[in-house]
Amino acid sequence: RWIFLINLPIGIAALLILWTKVAESRNPAATGPIDLPGAGLVALGLAGITYGFISAPALGFGDPRVAGALIVGFVALAAFIVVEQHSGQPMVPLRLFRSRTFLGANLVTLLLYGALGVGTLFLSLNLVQSQGYTQTEAGLSFTPFALLLAGLSRWAGGLIDRFGPRLPLVIGPALAGCGFLLFAAVGLTSGPAAYWTTFFPGVVVFGLGLAVTVAPLTTAVMGAVPGDASGTASGINNAVARSASVLAIAVVGALVLAIFSTALADRTAGIDLAQSARAALQAQAAKLGGTGVPAGLSPAQAAAVQQSIKLAFVSAFNVVMLICTSLAWLSALIAALVIERQGNAPRR
Structure with missing residues (x-):
């Protein structure tokens, strides 16, 4: 487990370079609130699907926890797409996929x-x-x-x-x-x-x-x-x-x-x-x-x-x-x- 600590000095060095060498940039048109509903839905969707498939081998797909997690996950991702279509400042602008x-x-x-x-x-x-x-x-x-x-x-x-x-x-x-x-x-x-x-x-x-x-x-x-x-x-x-x-x-x-x-x-x-x-x-x-x-x-x-x-x-x-x-x-x-x-x- 100690090997994961190798990422700490690398991450700190990257942050220092970013802070001192990279110029700040932002989209001047992005003035609205952060897309918290979109962020919450995509996190819930990915978490539900991941938990469902990871737990399925031990519990079975018929287990209410597994089935419920998968249903919640897929429904949340579908809702995420709908929210992004109607958001003024979407986290994932769907127009990019054109x-x-x-x-x-x-x-x-x-x-x-x-x-x-x-x-x-x-x-x-x-x-x-x-x-x-x-x-x-x-x-x-x-x-x-x-x-x-x-x-x-x-x-x-x-x-x-x-x-x-x-x-x-x-x-x-x-x-x-x-x-x-x-x-x-x-x-x-x-x-x-x-x-x-x-x-x-x-x-x-x-x-x-x-x-x-x-x-x-x-x-x-x-x-x-x-x-x-x-x-x-x-x-x-x-x-x-x-x-x-x-x-x-x-x-x-x-x-x-x-x-x-x-x-x-x-x-x-x-x-x-x-x-x-x-x-x-x-x-x-x-x-x-x-x-x-x-x-x-x-x-x-x-x-x-x-x-x-x-x-x-x-x-x-x-x-x-x-x-x-x-x-x-x-x-x-x-x-x-x-x-x-x-x-x-x-x-x-």
Whole structure:
């Protein structure tokens, strides 16, 4: 948990730079009150949907708390759209979405960042819980991704000047999808020693895809709106990115638990286990690859159960990677069909 404190000095440094180096700017037309109703409704909507999908695996979709949370969430988001249409100073001006490039870029963000959030989460779990990596080794395995993203972002930003936003936003997500597909093909490995021939190729291809995407995506969003709406556009796109990760993890997480539980039952069906041991396994299924071996088993039984847990999680992980591949490729298709070759800001 201490690792999260690394964000404190970085955040303080960013605030100091912002305070001393960045000139203040504001929209002179924004003189009305803050859109508190809109903010409240969107927060309630996202919270309800997230809680519903996260709680569903344990409680079931028929549970009143789950069903109620989902209903409240979707109704609140629908009400949010209505409120924004009639607000004098909306938090999310819906007129911005008249720009095909702005609309397309946010759809790409929703799908690709959803895949990014859920994909990296379950990749980390796979490395630690099933592949035998330590937490440090799992973190270091992402180093090529970080280096590619940092090293190529400036170059990728120049692509939009030469080719417009559409081409990099098609190629980048398509490459990212190929990276997810490579992860799905790995299976259960011998551990960190096999990293270079198993997970490394996927990390590189995935990193290349994100490096080609991130800077052009930001540029496309900012260039698709009038200058006085740039702050709002940036806020909307960042909110879409963060919401995409949270919602994708909630929805896909519920699916993963169901797949893992079924796969675990199937893989342990041929092992001679007492019913109490099988019940203990299923009771721990929410831990996914961290499910513990029940007490009282012989060494041979314990080894077989441990291997079944690893293989069951890898099966669920492969489904997650295929979902992420589909999301990334769908975002590439949307970019090709919706985003304009040269993004132009809509007229006021």
